[in-house]
Amino acid sequence: METIDDETVDAAMGFMEKAVKADKPFFIWWNATRMHFRTHVKPELQGTTGISTYADGMVEHDTHVGLLLKKVDDLGIKDNTIVFYSTDNGPHMNSWPDAGLTPFRGEKNTNWEGAYRVPAWCAGRVK
Template identity: 70%
Template sequence: GKTGLGLVADGMTELDGMVGQLLKKLDDLGIADNTIIVWTTDNGAEAFSWPDGGTTPFRGEKNTNWEGGYRVPCVMRWPGVIKPGTEINHVTSHEDFVPTLVAAAGDATVTEKLLTGYQAAGKTFKVHLDGYDQRDLLSGAGPGKRHEYFYWTDDGNLAGLRYERWKLVFMEQRAEGLDVWQDPLVTLRFPKLFDLRADPFERADREAGDYARWRVEHAFALLPAQAFVGKHLMTYREFPPRQKPGSFSLDQVLEKLHQPVSGSK
């Protein structure tokens, strides 16, 4: 390969060149100063497939409940709004892109409109959008609006919650490597607690000798978490899930086989 560091490094080098081509094209078209660019990825590194997959300093990887499965890079260029060199260390989510970018395009009330029915492209969209308009955060005009993040799994289970600096783990993946795709997450009777500002790599429960005492003494963090989860779950009354999540499980395959087959002409 070009880098001598494996498939991922070569792929990143190729991507870097593609980004350069895109930026040059925007300059050539004369629209660079009126274009928002977002560079990010969909999930954490798939570390088990290294060196063909990525790596991460955070615990876990893709398809786990740990930070290594959810934290992703995000680089943005927004001329006139985001100052070059800005670094933001605040809780955000990809769910914030829709309200933020639609607001940038002229409609700052899309989240509210979606609750009652939003007309676009000849269709009506009525959904609950778990996103926030983060223009103030990006521009430096004010704080971020998101204080919570829900760790949903690909099976549709709530594995954890982060609010501010605290992370509660309701389900944990104890397997490693390829086994994270084989073994189920374990539901905990008493949530694990992490202070992600002091322990961003979630090592305390495995390596700190006094974690058990610290965990009990900080059980007060569970109370605000109940309010965040309760408020979130209330939205499912009017906006229940529209489809089941994908699964590799045999139970779901058998369920599909037992469903009646509709005729077609």
């Protein structure tokens, strides 16, 4: 699974190009394999940060998101495109002191609020 994110980013960018060329609206829901407690980083990016494999994986993820956003810019559709960034679930409790879910009860794989509070970001606003 070292290159699956590369492959899905390429597919998403190709889909964007095709839709823009056909002057059609489009929806892309891109799901990366990053970031998980244990992560695999392709050999050429291992050691990039000098911190850890996890940090190297974060750099790789940031690069993929950057490629998708750059494609939106390059296609000239930035002002007519909504980009929403989020994650799939709350954290595991295996990080000190509480995986960052305080003050919420629960964690990933529970039905408590700590399982579902996730970061989200949307650029700009819809008029």
